[in-house]
Amino acid sequence: MKLYALMVFYKQDDTVKLLKAAYELGSFSFFQRGSVQEFMGFTGKILVERSAVPSRSSVKEQDYLCHCYVRADGLSAVVVADGEYVQRVAFTMLTKVLDDFAQKVPPPQWAAAKDEKEIAYAQLPELLAKWQNPREADAMTRVQEEVEETKIILHSTIQSVLERGEKLDDLVEKSEGLSAQSKMFYKQARKMNRCCSWV
Incomplete structure (x- = not known):
């Protein structure tokens, strides 16, 4: 530019x-x-x-x-x-x-x-x-670029979790920090999402 x-x-x-x-x-x-x-x-x-x-x-x-x-x-x-x-x-x-x-x-x-x-x-x-340099002079451009960088970092983080082969279901099942009620809620929500996604 x-x-x-x-x-x-x-x-x-x-x-x-x-x-x-x-x-x-x-x-x-x-x-x-x-x-x-x-x-x-x-x-x-x-x-x-x-x-x-x-x-x-x-x-x-x-x-x-x-x-x-x-x-x-x-x-x-x-x-x-x-x-x-x-x-x-x-x-x-x-x-x-x-x-x-x-x-x-x-x-x-x-x-x-x-x-x-x-x-x-x-x-x-x-x-x-x-x-x-619009990034230095214009605050909105600076914020927009920071949002883009954050999206890239977030995408990279999610991608790295998926690449390790870990599934959220497995993590929830193994977690000791979640109560039995929270685990049941998660399983019910997953079933509802699967059911609704086929419709």
Whole structure:
């Protein structure tokens, strides 16, 4: 999973202006980086221009996905990612980036800015780096991966018990920790399950 660009735009009527951008183009050759950066900026601007206010959209271009979020106030963001980057995480990131941007840069500056340099917001490269690994940046992704790991461990544990040839019936029969009544309950439940499974 990889993020290549994170851009913040301001959409007002039919005009769209780039307010801030950060790029991670280390995977491209030195001579390609300028062209790739231009193309990503161009694509981001077109996506914001053609998106409704408010809206969220994702567009696939070859191996890349562009996720675009346009808020009701016209503040917009686009992230360019590879095809493996999870869409939910991308939109969570865009929401947080725009909220942080709106908090630190007042709305009158959005319309008045003529150039990226006029906007005092230096956090974009840091945010782009932070969200490169969704597991560290997004709590839900982290929890989901931990659940998957737990399922694998549980499956492995059950599999290892079955591989040893031990059957639950044999364990219950040999157990000294279960009363005769509990053993009888277990046997009756097994009979009922067998009976019902044939129906």
